Amino acid sequence: MNEVLQNILTRRSVRAFKEEQLKDEELDLILQAGVNAPSGMNKQSWQFTVVQSKEKMEKLAKVVREALKRDAGYNFYAPPTLIMLSNDRDNTNGLADCSCALENIFLMANSLGIGSCWVNQLKNICDEKEVREVLNSFEIPENHIVWGMAALGYPANTPKAHGRKDGVIKFIK
Numbered sequence: 001m002n003e004v005l006q007n008i009l010t011r012r013s014v015r016a017f018k019e020e021q022l023k024d025e026e027l028d029l030i031l032q033a034g035v036n037a038p039s040g041m042n043k044q045s046w047q048f049t050v051v052q053s054k055e056k057m058e059k060l061a062k063v064v065r066e067a068l069k070r071d072a073g074y075n076f077y078a079p080p081t082l083i084m085l086s087n088d089r090d091n092t093n094g095l096a097d098c099s100c101a102l103e104n105i106f107l108m109a110n111s112l113g114i115g116s117c118w119v120n121q122l123k124n125i126c127d128e129k130e131v132r133e134v135l136n137s138f139e140i141p142e143n144h145i146v147w148g149m150a151a152l153g154y155p156a157n158t159p160k161a162h163g164r165k166d167g168v169i170k171f172i173k
């Protein structure tokens, strides 16, 4: 089978991770895949913020839990690495650009046997005071929205594939 399609077909959202940290060489490939995604008008106005400190990830999870009234267990699935994709709020392609980068990240990770999952919870709460304070401490620019995050780590389980809906492709010839 075509290698790219094979990679796409075997990717799953992984929500349980081993503690072991990613190797630096693997993270480097994942970030290269991310920054080489397309961006509207080639603006590349994004930032990839890589969080690998358990303590700082917990600090972020705590303010997200409080803002969204999530239960005590909410921690982005406790991945060893979290990549936060943020973009200039005035870039109307900000979310689309970050989405392209995230999918590249997921596919690169999958090709290396690394699990990943989109974590969505930040985009509507970036300007809550306590959340913005943590974003500031992570050096995420004040004018940025975190459109999505990639939880990354070696998978602790093997999720089943979700079936895909029929009838979503139309040919007009």
Ligand SMILES: Cc1cc2nc3c(=O)[nH]c(=O)nc-3n(C[C@H](O)[C@H](O)[C@H](O)COP(=O)(O)O)c2cc1C
Binding pocket: 011, 012, 013, 014, 015, 117, 118, 119, 120, 121, 159, 161, 162
């Ligand atoms: C825009 C977007 C937001 C998502 N947000 C979350 C999320 O916050 N938490 C989560 O566990 N999964 C999230 N997911 C993952 C989806 O639930 C997952 O892709 C879907 O169930 C299909 O499963 P698959 O990725 O294994 O094919 C998100 C996916 C996308 C594209």
